[in-house]
Amino acid sequence: MKRVSILFVLMMVASLFASCGSLASVGNGSTIKIVSSLPRTGSSKGQTDSIVNAIKQRLEEANYKACDGKFTIVYEDMDDATAAAGKWDAAQEASNANKAAGDTSVMMYIGTFNSGAAKISIPILNQAGLVMISPANTYPGLTKPGKGEADEPAKYYPNGTNNYARVVPADDLQGAAAARWAQSLGAASVYVLDDTELYGKGVADVFEATAKELGLDVKAHDGIDGKAADYRALAAKIVDAAPDMVYYGGITQNNAGQLLKDIRAEGFTGKFMGPDGIYESAFIEAAGADAEGVYATFGGVPAEKLEGDAATWYANYKSKYNAEPEVYAVYGYEAANVAMNALNTVCKADRAAIQAAVMGTKDFKGILGTWSFDANGDTSLTAMSGAQVVNGKFEFVTAIK
Amino acid sequence: MAASHTRAVRNVPWRSIGKIFIVIFCVLFLTLPFIEMVKAMIADPQLLVRQLLIGLTNGAYIALIALGYTLVYGIVELINFAHGDLYMLGAFFSLTLIGTFALTPETPWLVRGPLLLVVLIATMAFTATLNMLVDRWAYRKLRGVGSRMAALISAIGISFIFQNLGLLWGYLRLPFMHGVMGSNAVAPKSFPALFPNVNLLAGTGVRFGAKDLIVVGVSVVLLAALYIFVTRTRLGKAMRATAQDRDAAALMGIDVNRTISLAFILGGALAGASGMLVGLYNGTAVFDMGFTAGLRSFTAAVLGGIGNIVGAMLGGLLIGIISAMSDQYISTKWTNAVVFGILVIILVFRPTGLLGDDTAQKA
Numbered sequence: 165m166k167r168v169s170i171l172f173v174l175m176m177v178a179s180l181f182a183s184c185g186s187l188a189s190v191g192n193g194s195t196i197k198i199v200s201s202l203p204r205t206g207s208s209k210g211q212t213d214s215i216v217n218a219i220k221q222r223l224e225e226a227n228y229k230a231c232d233g234k235f236t237i238v239y240e241d242m243d244d245a246t247a248a249a250g251k252w253d254a255a256q257e258a259s260n261a262n263k264a265a266g267d268t269s270v271m272m273y274i275g276t277f278n279s280g281a282a283k284i285s286i287p288i289l290n291q292a293g294l295v296m297i298s299p300a301n302t303y304p305g306l307t308k309p310g311k312g313e314a315d316e317p318a319k320y321y322p323n324g325t326n327n328y329a330r331v332v333p334a335d336d337l338q339g340a341a342a343a344r345w346a347q348s349l350g351a352a353s354v355y356v357l358d359d360t361e362l363y364g365k366g367v368a369d370v371f372e373a374t375a376k377e378l379g380l381d382v383k384a385h386d387g388i389d390g391k392a393a394d395y396r397a398l399a400a401k402i403v404d405a406a407p408d409m410v411y412y413g414g415i416t417q418n419n420a421g422q423l424l425k426d427i428r429a430e431g432f433t434g435k436f437m438g439p440d441g442i443y444e445s446a447f448i449e450a451a452g453a454d455a456e457g458v459y460a461t462f463g464g465v466p467a468e469k470l471e472g473d474a475a476t477w478y479a480n481y482k483s484k485y486n487a488e489p490e491v492y493a494v495y496g497y498e499a500a501n502v503a504m505n506a507l508n509t510v511c512k513a514d515r516a517a518i519q520a521a522v523m524g525t526k527d528f529k530g531i532l533g534t535w536s537f538d539a540n541g542d543t544s545l546t547a548m549s550g551a552q553v554v555n556g557k558f559e560f561v562t563a564i565k
Numbered sequence: 566m567a568a569s570h571t572r573a574v575r576n577v578p579w580r581s582i583g584k585i586f587i588v589i590f591c592v593l594f595l596t597l598p599f600i601e602m603v604k605a606m607i608a609d610p611q612l613l614v615r616q617l618l619i620g621l622t623n624g625a626y627i628a629l630i631a632l633g634y635t636l637v638y639g640i641v642e643l644i645n646f647a648h649g650d651l652y653m654l655g656a657f658f659s660l661t662l663i664g665t666f667a668l669t670p671e672t673p674w675l676v677r678g679p680l681l682l683v684v685l686i687a688t689m690a691f692t693a694t695l696n697m698l699v700d701r702w703a704y705r706k707l708r709g710v711g712s713r714m715a716a717l718i719s720a721i722g723i724s725f726i727f728q729n730l731g732l733l734w735g736y737l738r739l740p741f742m743h744g745v746m747g748s749n750a751v752a753p754k755s756f757p758a759l760f761p762n763v764n765l766l767a768g769t770g771v772r773f774g775a776k777d778l779i780v781v782g783v784s785v786v787l788l789a790a791l792y793i794f795v796t797r798t799r800l801g802k803a804m805r806a807t808a809q810d811r812d813a814a815a816l817m818g819i820d821v822n823r824t825i826s827l828a829f830i831l832g833g834a835l836a837g838a839s840g841m842l843v844g845l846y847n848g849t850a851v852f853d854m855g856f857t858a859g860l861r862s863f864t865a866a867v868l869g870g871i872g873n874i875v876g877a878m879l880g881g882l883l884i885g886i887i888s889a890m891s892d893q894y895i896s897t898k899w900t901n902a903v904v905f906g907i908l909v910i911i912l913v914f915r916p917t918g919l920l921g922d923d924t925a926q927k928a
Contacts, residue, residue, distance in 0.1 A: 205751065206751050206752070207749050207751060207752035207753075209749065210749065247729075247732055247751060248728070248729075248732075248853075250751045250752075250851075250852070250853060360898060386896055386897045386898065387896070387897060387898035388897050388898070389897065389898065389900070389901065391853075391856070391857045392857065392900075393623075393843065393847060393854060393857055393858055393861075394623070394846075394847045395892075395897075396619045396622075396623070396889075397616055397619050397620070397623075397888065397889040397892035397893055397897075398892050398893075398897050400612065400615050400616055400619060400772070400889075400893065401612075401616075401892060401893045403772075404609065404612045416752075419753070421753055421755070421849060422753065422847060422848070422849045425847070425848045425849065426847070429762055429774070429848075430772065431764075431772060445748075446749055446752050449747050449748065449749060449752060449755065450752055450753045450755065450849065451755075452755040452758075452848065453758075
């Protein structure tokens with residue numbers, strides 16, 4: 165009996181503390197919360213570390229204040245990956261989105277990293293009227309009608325208004341740029357592979373279509389099982405088809421390293437190209453020595469080649485974090501930049517007004533230049549770059565026209 | 566009269582109807598694609614041989630893992646779900662030792678060869694001990710009490726524990742390991758290319774690397790050793806007796822618990838050997854590699870007739886070859902569907918697997 169009463173008292177005390185906590189967060193109306201949802205566990209961590217750093221960098225420049233000090237900004241860095249999956253996880257992303265939607269002080273959702281994850285959170289946030297800015301999603305169907313499935317993108321926006329924008333160019337540009345670059349590298353025939361995910365298949369499909377238009381010989385297009393132990397049989401098939409280049413549409417986390425190792429072990433000596441999903445140090449680590457000479461495309465220009473404001477940003481980032489930013493860091497900064505701009509313009513803790521301000525961003529002077537969001541929420545910037553692994557590091561090679 | 570009437574109704578040969586249906590389906594829908602496949606095979610015989618060799622090599626290591634399932638199932642009728650993850654831990658353990666010995670592709674063969682043998686033996690000892698301890702601490706207590714489900718569910722639990730152990734292993738940054746775990750904890754770990762990849766059949770248009778031969782060679786030696794052990798030695802005889810009838814074996818003076826431990830030790834050792842071979846062969850180890858490999862190997866064990874040692878070897882070989890054929894002549898994304906489709910068809914015609922007999926299927 166005594167134990168029961170002690171337990172009871174403890175519970176009372178605990179609930180008292182809990183209610184105090186929630187009272188505090190509701191009572192303080194001058195706090196605005198910005199959350200990000202990115203894969204913080206797994207091999208994407210290198211990329212997302214530098215995105216989060218860049219977001220923090222932008223917020224610190226504003227001293228975590230918006231609208232001339234009227235609002236205090238609280239930033240929360242959410243993880244949409246699980247250790248068990250080793251990459252983003254659908255259930256975790258849904259839980260993050262629901263948490264943000266339910267927290268009335270959240271005014272801005274920065275994310276996601278993976279397009280497949282965005283597919284899950286956009287409709288949840290759409291119904292909550294919360295705006296979402298992605299620093300890295302590149303699957304075209306998320307915003308562009310006619311570039312994905314027939315019911316895309318309308319199915320992601322159940323309440324009919326557009327709450328999603330991205331500061332990176334989409335893959336209909338990247339896949340096409342990759343095909344043009346492949347041709348200029350002298351590849352006359354290609355073998356296309358994808359990881360059967362939204363992003364990977366999307367970019368591979370565009371690559372294939374463009375390659376055919378350019379008159380390249382597309383030997384075949386296969387999907388791979390990202391969990392398979394090896395790809396040796398597929399590699400033998402590729403060697404037999406003897407293409408000049410293998411194009412892999414997909415992410416490092418779907419076994420890209422193993423795929424490349426097996427293709428090389430079977431004696432393939434041609435070129436290997438991938439999209440920005442393999443443009444990271446984790447890919448080079450997974451593929452080991454075989455990564456040498458691999459080509460990758462990505463949206464925008466690499467940090468060290470940036471000019472003007474972006475060059476200043478790059479110098480600041482390096483001195484602040486004592487590390488090279490990965491390719492998406494600059495987009496993390498720009499996403500936070502757009503978010504701050506909208507908060508300062510609206511100057512109210514009003515989700516609908518902030519959403520309208522973000523989506524209506526026009527002639528914005530960001531660090532990437534002056535750009536706008538179009539009606540779909542896509543950036544007007546279309547710059548694409550190509551890089552190659554040299555001595556165990558991706559080096560910028562060319563801007564792709 | 567009434568009784569025989571009901572029996573007549575029950576005797577409608579549903580199973581035969583199902584079989585006839587499958588045969589009709591295969592003839593109608595699969596004949597043309599099959600002819601196309603055979604044509605493609607004949608058109609490029611060198612490629613066919615290469616794919617068969619790939620299937621053989623993959624089949625060899627699948628068989629090694631499959632034996633762990635079959636040995637344990639044959640004796641205690643437990644599907645040891647943790648077995649695939651034990652294989653993964655074998656790969657991690659061997660990679661750690663390879664790092665500790667600082668083995669690189671430049672190490673001369675006189676040093677590399679013996680050290681690799683040491684790594685192989687140590688890895689086999691490690692996984693064998695681990696498997697035995699798991700049996701002693703987790704499964705033995707549940708044996709004979711309550712339903713068989715309890716042991717099965719705890720095997721799934723052990724599988725999760727192992728997988729997370731593999732995940733934590735990736736965080737190990739001990740100075741003597743020479744950085745083999747890379748910089749990213751959960752990312753796939755890269756093995757140094759210690760097996761040479763020179764083509765042994767150079768000039769024939771077919772590729773069969775030295776490392777393929779090493780994998781096949783080591784697997785065949787281990788498989789043969791196991792077969793001789795089980796069929797020719799006293800301990801092997803004790804294992805077979807325990808598998809046939811545990812109570813009778815105990816009455817004859819066989820220490821049943823020790824015999825069961827032996828099955829776990831042998832299965833564990835083979836899983837460890839397989840983990841190391843695959844790590845060096847594929848060049849990669851990742852903490853969740855045990856799931857796919859375990860599924861494939863368990864399928865191989867069922868295909869060959871679970872509980873039957875030769876069956877597991879045959880099943881492994883078949884799965885390896887079918888996968889390679891499907892990757893080449895159908896499409897990679899259909900491979901899993903093809904493998905499991907064939908499993909279903911075989912089980913319809915031979916419910917106990919290819920070499921399994923009814924006594925093996927005591928469940």
